[in-house]
Amino acid sequence: MEYQQLKFFEKNNRIPGGCGVAGIVNVKGNLFSGENIITSICTMNERGNGLGAGYAGYGIYPEFKDNWCFHIMYDDIRAKEIVEDFLEDGFDIVNEEPIPVHRVKTLQYIPLLYRYFIDIKRDKNSQELYDQQEYILSTIMKINKNFDGAYVFSSGKNMGIFKGVGEPEEIGDFYRISDYKGYIWTAHNRFPTNTVGWWGGAHPFGILDWSVVHNGEISSYGINRRYLENAGYYCTLFTDTEVITYLFDLLYRRHQLDFNIIGNILSSPFWEMIDREEKEKMEFLKALRIIYAPALLNGPFAIIVANSDTVIGLNDRIKLRPLVSAERGDFVYLASEESAIRCVCKLPENVWMPEAGEPVVVQIKRV
Amino acid sequence: MAKAKNITEFIIERDERRCIKCQACVRVCASDVHSYDDESQELLSDNSRCVGCHFCEDICPTGALTIKRNPSATKDNAHWTRDYIYRIVKQSTTGGILLTGMGNDKQYKNYFEHMVLNAAQVTNPSIDPLREPMELRTFIGRRPDRIRYEKIKENKYILKESISNLLHLEIPVMFSAMSFGSISLNACKSLAKAAFLSGTYWNTGEGGMHRNLYPYAERAIVQIASGRFGVNTEYLERAAAVEIKIGQGAKPGIGGHLPGEKVSEEISLTRMIPEGTDAISPAPHHDIYSIEDLRQLIFAIKEVTSYKKPVGVKIAAVHNVAPIASGIVRAGADFVTIDGIRGGTGAAPLVIRDNVGIPIELAVAVVDQRLRDEGIRNQASIIAAGGFKTSADIVKAIALGADVVYIGSAALIALGCHLCQKCYTGKCNWGIATQDSYLTKRLNPDIGAERLCNLLKAWALEIKEMLGGMGINAIESLRGNREQLRGIDLTETELKLLGIKYAGEAW
Numbered sequence: 001m002e003y004q005q006l007k008f009f010e011k012n013n014r015i016p017g018g019c020g021v022a023g024i025v026n027v028k029g030n031l032f033s034g035e036n037i038i039t040s041i042c043t044m045n046e047r048g049n050g051l052g053a054g055y056a057g058y059g060i061y062p063e064f065k066d067n068w069c070f071h072i073m074y075d076d077i078r079a080k081e082i083v084e085d086f087l088e089d090g091f092d093i094v095n096e097e098p099i100p101v102h103r104v105k106t107l108q109y110i111p112l113l114y115r116y117f118i119d120i121k122r123d124k125n126s127q128e129l130y131d132q133q134e135y136i137l138s139t140i141m142k143i144n145k146n147f148d149g150a151y152v153f154s155s156g157k158n159m160g161i162f163k164g165v166g167e168p169e170e171i172g173d174f175y176r177i178s179d180y181k182g183y184i185w186t187a188h189n190r191f192p193t194n195t196v197g198w199w200g201g202a203h204p205f206g207i208l209d210w211s212v213v214h215n216g217e218i219s220s221y222g223i224n225r226r227y228l229e230n231a232g233y234y235c236t237l238f239t240d241t242e243v244i245t246y247l248f249d250l251l252y253r254r255h256q257l258d259f260n261i262i263g264n265i266l267s268s269p270f271w272e273m274i275d276r277e278e279k280e281k282m283e284f285l286k287a288l289r290i291i292y293a294p295a296l297l298n299g300p301f302a303i304i305v306a307n308s309d310t311v312i313g314l315n316d317r318i319k320l321r322p323l324v325s326a327e328r329g330d331f332v333y334l335a336s337e338e339s340a341i342r343c344v345c346k347l348p349e350n351v352w353m354p355e356a357g358e359p360v361v362v363q364i365k366r367v
Numbered sequence: 368m369a370k371a372k373n374i375t376e377f378i379i380e381r382d383e384r385r386c387i388k389c390q391a392c393v394r395v396c397a398s399d400v401h402s403y404d405d406e407s408q409e410l411l412s413d414n415s416r417c418v419g420c421h422f423c424e425d426i427c428p429t430g431a432l433t434i435k436r437n438p439s440a441t442k443d444n445a446h447w448t449r450d451y452i453y454r455i456v457k458q459s460t461t462g463g464i465l466l467t468g469m470g471n472d473k474q475y476k477n478y479f480e481h482m483v484l485n486a487a488q489v490t491n492p493s494i495d496p497l498r499e500p501m502e503l504r505t506f507i508g509r510r511p512d513r514i515r516y517e518k519i520k521e522n523k524y525i526l527k528e529s530i531s532n533l534l535h536l537e538i539p540v541m542f543s544a545m546s547f548g549s550i551s552l553n554a555c556k557s558l559a560k561a562a563f564l565s566g567t568y569w570n571t572g573e574g575g576m577h578r579n580l581y582p583y584a585e586r587a588i589v590q591i592a593s594g595r596f597g598v599n600t601e602y603l604e605r606a607a608a609v610e611i612k613i614g615q616g617a618k619p620g621i622g623g624h625l626p627g628e629k630v631s632e633e634i635s636l637t638r639m640i641p642e643g644t645d646a647i648s649p650a651p652h653h654d655i656y657s658i659e660d661l662r663q664l665i666f667a668i669k670e671v672t673s674y675k676k677p678v679g680v681k682i683a684a685v686h687n688v689a690p691i692a693s694g695i696v697r698a699g700a701d702f703v704t705i706d707g708i709r710g711g712t713g714a715a716p717l718v719i720r721d722n723v724g725i726p727i728e729l730a731v732a733v734v735d736q737r738l739r740d741e742g743i744r745n746q747a748s749i750i751a752a753g754g755f756k757t758s759a760d761i762v763k764a765i766a767l768g769a770d771v772v773y774i775g776s777a778a779l780i781a782l783g784c785h786l787c788q789k790c791y792t793g794k795c796n797w798g799i800a801t802q803d804s805y806l807t808k809r810l811n812p813d814i815g816a817e818r819l820c821n822l823l824k825a826w827a828l829e830i831k832e833m834l835g836g837m838g839i840n841a842i843e844s845l846r847g848n849r850e851q852l853r854g855i856d857l858t859e860t861e862l863k864l865l866g867i868k869y870a871g872e873a874w
Contacts, residue, residue: 219851226739284526287516292514299487
């Protein structure tokens with residue numbers, strides 16, 4: 001298939017697949033190089049098929065930490081010009097540059113990759129803007145939905161997502177991941193079940209400072225998507241992962257729920273368990289299930305979700321996909337397989353398999 | 368013209384080698400088909416009286432009877448079928464409206480049979496309901512759009528807004544409204560007891576609640592219809608929920624009429640009307656001529672019941688069903704019941720039953736979408752009704768967006784009904800649609816309840832198998848999840864209205 005066809009295909013088709021996920025966190029917020037996350041994810045190459053990989057790093061842009069950072073991929077210069085015109089309308093562009101890359105011969109269909117450090121223009125700030133994040137969200141929705149050949153794949157502050165079609169070591173090398181220093185790193189190794197070549201389809205998937213890496217398939221996708229559309233989130237990519245990202249944004253940012261509650265919504269306990277709880281807790285869990293029934297994620301998944309302050313690992317209700325956690329010192333590790341942890345942390349102090357539906361919540365406590 | 372001949376629909380075939388002349392058939396038939404001639408010691412049958420209910424055939428101890436369709440043929444005619452010829456014969460004899468019972472028997476397109484379900488393969492494991500939990504628990508009623516709570520300490524929360532006034536079902540199937548009067552007390556008791564035992568709800572219909580059914584009241588949805596029969600404060604307080612009946616799928620826009628001869632002492636007490644008087648439910652509620660009037664009634668009922676019970680509204684599925692349902696939700700209803708064109712009845716004009724309304728599949732799809740478009744889907748549950756005949760229909764209706772499904776005809780079939788469509792005559796041999804104590808005692812409410820429980824249990828098992836196959840372990844993940852459906856043999860318009868893709872299209 002031609003690149004354009006491929007892109008159209010990927011953008012308009014939901015592609016399920018198996019995958020590998022990994023995450024490394026420094027809970028004190030100290031920065032460390034992206035080298036280990038590459039080693040960790042590459043240990044699980046069995047879980048991918050070379051058709052997608054990616055990384056998310058937090059704390060990587062200290063010099064622009066107060067600016068929104070958009071990573072945008074373009075099909076051609078024309079798309080770039082149109083989007084830049086649009087951005088200049090609403091934003092002050094503090095810095096603009098191609099994302100620095102190493103040439104990797106084996107990679108194909110490489111789009112134009114640019115990053116922008118931007119501020120929302122003052123007049124916008126005062127007028128229509130009651131909430132910066134809502135404004136950024138709607139800007140991204142506009143670009144991704146309306147501008148052909150352009151796709152915003154990272155949009156937080158002091159964080160970035162780097163992804164593409166290739167093996168994780170190729171993508172890591174290409175984006176020079178080991179040159180960055182962050183306090184949270186997550187990574188993804190993809191096994192899509194269709195031959196696809198669009199870079200935007202790889203993980204992590206992100207919006208604002210959320211990033212999600214996901215192994216699994218969501219059987220409840222149909223209803224999750226309709227629920228989100230009611231809340232103004234339009235799923236432009238038709239991927240399960242997009243739905244997960246928006247659900248986190250809706251529940252955490254808009255409904256202001258904490259991560260334990262979100263875990264209970266997305267991967268809710270069974271009625272059998274709820275019925276056994278003491279009255280107050282039972283009432284609470286029951287209300288959650290009733291109110292957020294369309295947000296329940298059904299089907300197999302293991303996800304690592306991050307924002308600037310937190311990393312969450314979560315499994316589906318009956319743990320149909322693997323997820324292991326470990327700790328050593330200030331570091332917390334999450335991965336699909338224990339091997340991916342032990343290759344970067346020889347002697348973890350504590351290794352455990354999170355129970356089905358029980359979130360592992362790692363809070364960053366900066367000193 | 369010569370006197371019109373009696374129309375004979377069925378022929379009774381008696382195998383003389385098997386018949387032992389026990390005369391059971393003579394004793395049981397309420398239509399007086401069978402007779403015994405003492406002189407010739409022969410059993411005779413008047414075929415023209417037979418309604419095809421199969422009671423004699425089922426009760427005959429030696430299996431000597433077979434009911435067959437009358438083979439007497441008129442010339443084949445695709446336009447003037449025998450059915451339409453008979454109608455004209457009957458009406459030119461009587462000058463009256465033709466009545467019928469049960470649901471529409473015409474061949475309108477059945478969309479359930481044009482939708483297929485999904486199953487998980489490889490990328491997503493299917494789940495075995497015999498090994499893993501599989502949840503069908505369902506709630507009916509209004510729910511807030513988000514949770515409001517207070518965090519006491521880490522991992523300890525209390526609700527600031529309770530949502531306790533919901534109906535709680537262990538299976539998303541309920542028994543739809545059938546009044547005492549339209550059916551026998553034993554039939555009512557069978558339904559009520561089965562609902563009680565199966566963790567679901569039954570519906571009184573517009574006939575009040577007989578005192579013998581009080582033990583099952585906590586599992587009852589009581590109806591308020593245009594005749595307001597049997598309605599007082601206790602009636603509302605006793606129930607789990609209240610349903611205002613505006614219309615019914617079998618006869619949209621038409622009222623009801625229980626003739627005085629059927630208003631026995633028990634029915635008179637239950638309906639709170641004098642014995643022997645006609646019980647007439649007008650076509651409209653004469654205090655509801657608009658949506659704002661409906662709102663007043665909804666809130667009057669909520670006031671009486673201290674806002675503790677869900678109050679819903681039942682309408683027939685008609686052309687404008689989506690905007691009407693939206694109005695009902697905005698008027699304060701906690702659930703909307705939609706009854707499709709295949710919904711049953713005890714009595715309805717034949718032309719109305721067969722020609723008015725739209726299929727429930729389309730109605731559920733457009734109502735669910737409309738409520739979502741308006742952002743009010745959380746404010747009310749959708750109950751679908753009208754000809755549900757298998758667990759697969761239920762799964763498909765839920766995937767289209769229904770919360771719960773009502774079954775009426777299917778429940779009566781479990782009690783013995785053979786769909787002879789003669790409910791309005793009051794001569795139901797199966798003891799269901801009759802008040803004749805000689806007939807009603809044939810239906811043992813304990814056995815009836817057991818059969819209904821069996822049906823619900825069997826359907827629950829089947830629903831779980833289908834869910835597990837899709838890789839889903841809670842019914843809420845199926846609800847409105849139209850990705851699990853694909854259409855076959857449907858037009859663009861039909862696909863659009865149902866909100867589903869064509870078979871072969873991936874996600």
